[in-house]
Amino acid sequence: MIRRSSGELVIFFINRPGDANKMMVIRSHDDGISWSEPAVAFDLPGQAYYANQVLEDDQGTLHVVFHLFSSGTNGYRGRHLDLWHTQKRLDADWEKPKKIYDGYVGSMRGFIQLSNGRLLLAFARAMPAREQKPAPGAADYGWNETIACYSDDHGDTWELSPGTVNIAVDPTNITRYGGVEPAIIQLTDGRVWMLVRTNKGQLYESFSGDGGSTWSPPQPTPFISSDSPATLLRLRDGRLVILWSANQRYDDQRSYANGGREVLHAAISSDDGKTWKGFREVLVSPVSSAEKGDRGTAYPSAVENSDGKVVFVSGQAEERAIVMFDPDWLAHRAAGDDFRKGFVQWTFFGIDAGFSLDIPARGEKKALCVQPQASAGHAAVWNFPAAESGQLTVHFYTTDVNPGIELALTDHFSVSHDTLAAKHAVVRFSLPESKISGSGKLKVEITWDSQRGDAHIKVNGKPAGTAAFSRNTDFGLNYLRVGQASTTSSGYYLTSVKFEAK
Incomplete structure (x- = not known):
């Protein structure tokens, strides 16, 4: 979901279930109260999965990043989800999409424009050499590493960051994909803050002081989390909002998403992430939700509307929802x-x-x-x-x-x-x-x-x-x-x- 400079709210999504060959949109012109019928934004040059990231840059250009299925040797067990980018300048048509990364990329969660104009995308990519567990005693970082991709020419060309983020996996867990699905935001001191999904019971963080080129060694955060991603939103008054899944499960060590996704939480910070208030439930699964497949309240995408309310879309399968709340509510005592x-x-x-x-x-x-x-x-x-x-x-x-x-x-x-x-x-x-x-x-x-x-x-x-x-x-x-x-x-x-x- 994005908020255009005009105030229009737009949700981008893939026509999936279905042919998964079109980028679709729904629009709201009343701050998220009502939404248009789905319409085609542009055709895709292949079959897509669900993930996409969108932003409107400081020149009014729309940028969309998505991934398409393919095959090759730089993915995961021969499978690729290559990264593609397209853009739409003001009243022009959408440009022909171009591939910006060849490999297997999971769900993208962080796509921002920095204060210097750089477009910065963070994602996790499969590392074919790490598909198998390492030798006993060797550190196991799973089969993904987190990396950034950036453009300093408004999306015309893209470059991979030389620095990467690798998080050791918990050897007691069956899954070993490592740190994935990073969210990013620029702090007021210019650094970029990254929050990474793990299956270790908490989100991990890393910082970049050079616009995403290099990253600090990842460390665990105080944010308790199931195996689910977060999202970060900067409000116009400077406050930060985080949405994430502060869920845990103790009587079932193999529970879905290592703790569940029944509830989505939100917190707010008035000091650029040093302290937080709220930790309130903002989306709850129906009691009769599905028991198999991807499900739950996770994968939020949020904006601030013209009235100062937070509007977000989140959830998988039948639990997808569009929600609005007043961020001041998070500061209630x-x-x-x-x-x-x-x-x-x-x-x-x-x-x-x-x-x-x-x-x-x-x-x-x-x-x-x-x-x-x-x-x-x-x-x-x-x-x-x-x-x-x-x-x-x-x-x-x-x-x-x-x-x-x-x-x-x-x-x-x-x-x-x-x-x-x-x-x-x-x-x-x-x-x-x-x-x-x-x-x-x-x-x-x-x-x-x-x-x-x-x-x-x-x-x-x-x-x-x-x-x-x-x-x-x-x-x-x-x-x-x-x-x-x-x-x-x-x-x-x-x-x-x-x-x-x-």
Whole structure:
């Protein structure tokens, strides 16, 4: 997706499923509210996969990069996805596409124009010599390396960067493609920041101080991530927005995308990426999503519309969506839900029974009902703004002295039916019978301080325990998991939840 200098929003895509031989577009002239019917932008000189990248340069020229299937010896096991480029100058027709790289290139995620006018494209390419694992004891960087390609003459000629980025693979994983699908953005100090997808549980980063020619050794970032790419967006007021998949899975080491793609997250920075706020869910998969093939909420492409809202397109298969949100929302320091509007920011992936929206007693309002048949380890999951220190106030209605309330706080998303997610949370509490005086209304307050590394819990205003963090957290806590403490619990109702950053 791009925003033209005229304010028009345009989404470019391949006619796939189908012949995959045309670049298609849909357009919006009202900041992303409504969209035109698909139209052909130009014909492709071959069969394409899904990926493309587009930008409008400082002269108003449109540049499109895409890849086409072919065969050869510089790809992956004889397969090629060669890189092609075309451009459209102002009112002229699209120029004849030309190949700019011969080999196997995965999904492209980063295509920008630098302040000096250079067009910079980052991508991962297959290295035929690395298709097989290296000898025991040798470093294994997988069969891809990340590289840049740039043009200093407005797209007429292209050159590969002499510097590359290689990330060692996790030997415990079956897949060994290495670092792929880099996103890039230019920082205010002129450096280019690259974020690279890995299957190591976090995004990696590299920096270039010479316009993408050379790159620093890659390092892990604090951004927890499944095996999914990120995207970066510079707002007109200078703030940065990141969209990525902060998902992990603990009870299935072979889960799709090493952690899943059920949820897409967003965060915002006012200091050029030094600190971040938000970590909010901006796109959630349908509960009944596909179980095979590429799927989920990943692969975002984002712009800022004329009204200052972020508009993005993301998702694969039936989960593709166009979404709009106010970036100021990411800086909010409070959130809550009393279920008047149903479930707000709650997810229940994989839960067939045990959690519902119900009325606990005559005269009461709707509440989250955690029933006795809820499986141990399953949880209702609620997202709130990330905070290094904060307080959660949760109100319950119980009908027994043994409701079996388990609360876990953590810094990333895991599906509701991940039976080990609570054990991997940053901190958790199980309320024993001794802390509950009887049935009726119950007020639970949890305060935490990441610098101190602990959390305190109160029940009906009285101290009920302290728990140390199980690990450090870089951005604070932003998830509550609510479940059953045991299979003999009587169940309970959660009537409201409120979060405030401190």
